Amino acid sequence: MQARHTLTASERSRLLPFVVASGEISPRDQRDLMERPFFSLSKTKRTTPILYAAGDTRVEVFGMPEHGMATIWDADVLIWAASQIVEAENLGLTTSRFLRFTPYQLLTGIGRQTGARDYGLLRAALARLQSTVVATTIRNGQNWRRQQFSWITEWEICASRNGRAAGVEIVIPEWLYRGVIDRSLVLAIDPAYFRLTGGIERWLYRVARKHAGRQRTGWTFEIGHLHQKSGSLMRPSDFAIQIRRAAACQPLPGYRLSIERAGVRELLRILPTDLSTYPVDNYVNGIGTSHASTIGTSHAGLSGLHTHKPQLSLWPETAIPALNLSNLDSNSYVDGKPRSADNPSCPSIAPFKGPGDGP
Incomplete structure (x- = not known):
């Protein structure tokens, strides 16, 4: 049964969708997320808050008991979304915080498998990203003025008749979006x-x-x-x-x-x-929603980026009737004490293991 949000109207009803193109692109990461503690480093559930302060910079991260805090593996979703936005902006196209794509595009883009288990892990990652609450003073100048948000404000997975996930819609927060379209705040990373x-x-x-x-x-x-x-x-x-x-x-x-x-x-x-590895070469600017009819990315053909009508048959307006907001109390805080350890290891090139799967 899908969770429903009854307090506010859907942001998707107010934003024009950015339909993600297929094809391989250079992954990009957001600078602010690269050097400060925004994610759990453990594959076991973490609800103990992250409280970090350095000078005027403060980061507070809270995970809900139902799902736990978003992990550094869950952050792959945000890296992939940022990469797609930067690629489109570098081509001179405006974008949106509201992204539409297929699970296959995302999973293959971050080096994951595409079996049923991997789709299940994606659902769990989206739930953690939505239920994690972040408060930070980054990019607020010298005044201690914090912004509070979740990594994903809304998400929905549209399933085909056979039950297989066919399309995904997510809305990322304004704080992250602004940090992605600013060239000085994005770096290319090694795949x-x-x-x-x-x-x-x-x-x-x-x-x-x-x-x-x-x-x-x-x-x-x-x-x-x-x-x-x-x-x-x-x-x-x-x-x-x-x-x-x-x-x-x-x-x-x-x-x-x-x-x-x-x-x-x-x-x-x-x-x-x-x-x-190198910084993003082309300047990207402009905040808005896409009004382009097509989008091409390097090494890829054309993709639909229509914004005036529903794009793909995967997303008829009646196919996704309700929001999938996994926790209605996502703006509340959780208190707790440290009781788990991170799970590092000498890496071997191995399939992704989701939180709770062990080393």
């Missing part, structure tokens, strides 16, 4: 990122890409500082062990890790080994 299996490894790659980038001299972090930035529930000593393990395994595509010491301080040095 091999999606094959990293450990939460800390994935988080470390994003930190490396954001800070070390293409600098030949790389970047150095104090491991204690990294622990704070990660939002991890691990003890600092256990976190340091996992950083040393990552340095021994060398899992990050394009970067090499080494442990150094400066007196009593333990440091992690990150050096780029492959300078092929």
Whole structure:
């Protein structure tokens, strides 16, 4: 039975849809999400809040008991959505916070399988993204003025007659959308990122890409500082062990890790080994909804981007009658105490495992 929202009108009724094109594109990540603790690094359910403060920057993340906090694997959905928006904007097309696509497009775009289990994991990821509440002062200047939102404000999966998921609709928050269409806030990432299996490894790659980038001299972090930035529930000593393990395994595509010491301080040095990753080349601007009749992406044919009438037969207006808002109390806070650990490992190229599946 689908959850229904009875308090406010659907944002989808007020936004023109951006129908995502098919084809391979360069994945892009949003800078603010790459260096601060916005996601759980564990594959087990986390409801303990993330509370992070550094100067004027504050990040608070709350997971609901029913679904738990959105994980760094769930963030692949946001990376893929951001990549599609940036690609369209780079082609001179306006976009929308309201995206339509097929599960197959998303799953193949982030290196997942497309079996029944993977569609089930996608549903669970969308539920966590919608029910996770984020409050942050990022991009609000010197004044402590926070914005509060969920990673997905609405979502719906449209199933075919045989019960297979055929189409997806999501609405992303304005805060994320503005951070995606601003060229200075987006970086290209290595597609091999999606094959990293450990939460800390994935988080470390994003930190490396954001800070070390293409600098030949790389970047150095104090491991204690990294622990704070990660939002991890691990003890600092256990976190340091996992950083040393990552340095021994060398899992990050394009970067090499080494442990150094400066007196009593333990440091992690990150050096780029492959300078092929690069920032987004073309400036993207403009906030709006698409009024283009077609959209072409590199390495792909044309795709429908019609905004005046329903686009594909997957989405007749009567086929998706209700919102799928998985938690009506998503703006409430959850209190809790640390009681779980992150789940890092030396990665092997293996199929994706969803939260709760173990290492």
